Amino acid sequence: MEIMKYAIQGYEDVAAEHLLGIFGNPIKHTLSPVIHDTLSDALGLSERYVPFCVKDEDLSRCVKLAYDEGVLGLNITVPHKQHVMESLVNVDIAAKTIGAVNTLVRVEGGYKGYNTDMPGLAKALETEGIALKDETVIMLGAGGAARAVAYMCVSYGAKQVYIVNRTFARAQAIADDMNAFTEKTVVQAVASEDYQSIPDGKYLMIQCTSVGLHEGDGMPFDFGDAFYAMAKAGVDLIYNPAQTPFLKEMAKLGVPAVNGLKMLLYQGILAYELWNNLKVSEALTDKVYLALQDAIYGKKRGDNIVLIGYMGAGKTTVGKALAKKLGYEFIDTDLYIEAQEGMTIPDIFEKKGEAYFRALETDVIRKLREKTHCVIATGGGLPLRKENSDLLKEVGTVYYLMADADTTYARVKHCTNRPLLQCDDPYAKIQAMMKERGPVYARACHIRVRTDHGTLEEVMDEIK
Structure with missing residues (x-):
């Protein structure tokens, strides 16, 4: 393919059923391959993403060449976001109004231009x-x-x-x-x-x-x-x-404030969805975000798997099965604390109070930072302290196991060892606590995984 003459060093021999790419100058430091190759690998699509160093005077020729040679889709970055519109067969109304295109999608006769920066930032804000x-x-x-x-x-x-x-x-x-x-x-x-x-x-x-x-x-x-x-x-x-x-x-x-990494994430996710006419799941989006963080800031966590979520989300069931499958040690923080204190969780709540129990949880996490090759299931309230949630992200990759209120109630309604559900209306308590804790769990995790749909094996596949 002649377009591969413009590929930056290290990408000249990339081979796949479909090519994706980005035009820019300079372009060698782009993080876009992390986004799109992670998506293609996870979805089992034979697609590879190539950065192309394209000068101003070659832009129009390269757009035509990419289309003629079957490149599925392109991103456009500086300095070409305005000039590229002259080489397109159509431009989305939002991109026209903004005056910049960052995504090219194949249509009849050429590429149509979109701007995914704007909806990408809006989605990033929504998640916050x-x-x-x-x-x-x-x-x-x-x-x-x-x-x-x-x-x-x-x-x-x-x-x-x-x-x-x-x-x-x-x-x-x-x-x-x-x-x-x-x-x-x-x-x-x-x-x-x-x-x-x-x-x-x-x-x-x-x-x-x-x-x-x-x-x-x-x-x-x-x-x-x-x-x-x-x-x-x-x-x-x-x-x-x-x-x-x-x-x-x-x-x-x-x-409260955030940087622009989620904007980079979501503009890329939206472009990938346009190219492939599909919807990327929340769990896969989280995995791509984690890959981006690792690529930019370096991996700063252990090799453990940490499961958080509300009671009844499946932390123990999934955790034990996953540990067995991977040959990891399984640790339940509640059982760890019970063994350490010589009494049950309800007894700790009754005799020493919730504040004392929460302090024990923090102490346990600090100790777990020294562990490797473990699947760790936490108590439902453990990530609520910011200190705890920050420590968990050092222990390992944190997965938020999610289930709706009906599923959760069905799983825990006969349990007698749930102190927070010893009330007149446990279903209403579950709904209220899930509404309160959901955003906290989402901020505390790296990746979200639903456990109220699919089999145990499918849930484990989402995690590892």
């Missing part, structure tokens, strides 16, 4: 419990990514968006385009020297500049703590380094 509808937003910066962020905000129903930028005209151009798109005034440009004109309040704050990419960078704008304290949640589109000055400021102020 951030809804854009009726939200007030402050965007810091009006560079290339800012247009997609602004379009996302107005498309998903944000009430008011302020774009703060040193070059006012650039922010104003985005505001004008977005307001024309929505046919109402939602987006307002703010010159950086006029930042105090933004009304006091609580905002979703999105850092869209490149400040923070390099060691020694400071804050994107030196507005002081009082300004940044207006954030009720923060997002930095940068994902490497994991902690930018903006994110450190959010942490100092006690504001």
Whole structure:
């Protein structure tokens, strides 16, 4: 294939039934192969993802060449996101409005262009419990990514968006385009020297500049703590380094904040779904996210398998079967504590209280960091402490086993060793506790796995 002449070193001899790829310049540090090859391997598809170093003057020729030679789909990155639109047979309305394409999908006669950055970021925010509808937003910066962020905000129903930028005209151009798109005034440009004109309040704050990419960078704008304290949640589109000055400021102020790695994840997932006309499961998405984290930040956890989740999710049943299958040791943290204390969990609750029991759980996790080749089933309340959930991610790969309330109740209704269910209406208690604990478990895990559908063998296949 002639297109392979543009493949970067190490990819020239890639062979598969279908090729995927990315055009950019420079491109050798792209993480996209981690996303797409992980997906193809997990789904059993004969597809391989190739980074192509394509210069401006070769872009149009390479797009045609890729199509003629059967390349299934392409991502587009800098500096080609705008220019590539000239080489496409169609462009999705969102990509047209944003003015940038990052995904090419085969259609009759050529490629159609999409922008998955915007829905990718929206999905990333959704997983963090951030809804854009009726939200007030402050965007810091009006560079290339800012247009997609602004379009996302107005498309998903944000009430008011302020774009703060040193070059006012650039922010104003985005505001004008977005307001024309929505046919109402939602987006307002703010010159950086006029930042105090933004009304006091609580905002979703999105850092869209490149400040923070390099060691020694400071804050994107030196507005002081009082300004940044207006954030009720923060997002930095940068994902490497994991902690930018903006994110450190959010942490100092006690504001929940995330970096841009999940945006990278979901824009890639959405592109893969478009190319293959399929839906990627939550469990597989989690596995890809873990692969990305390992590729960027390095693997920082043991080789153990840790199972968390609400009571009745199947931690003990799945854990014992999986340990036997893998030849691992099985450890139940509740049984570990009972042996250590010489009394049952209900007795510990009754005689020494829940706080004492939770402290024992933390002590157990610290000890388990020294273990290897173990399947560890935790008590349902163990991951609720942030200290515990952080420690668990050092112990091994953490899987959140999930089951609905009906399945859970059917599994535990006859149990007498569940202190938290010794009440008048255990089903209502299960529903309330699952609603409360679900988001905590999701944040504490690496990968989510449902246990209320499929066989035990299928559940184990999802885990290992």
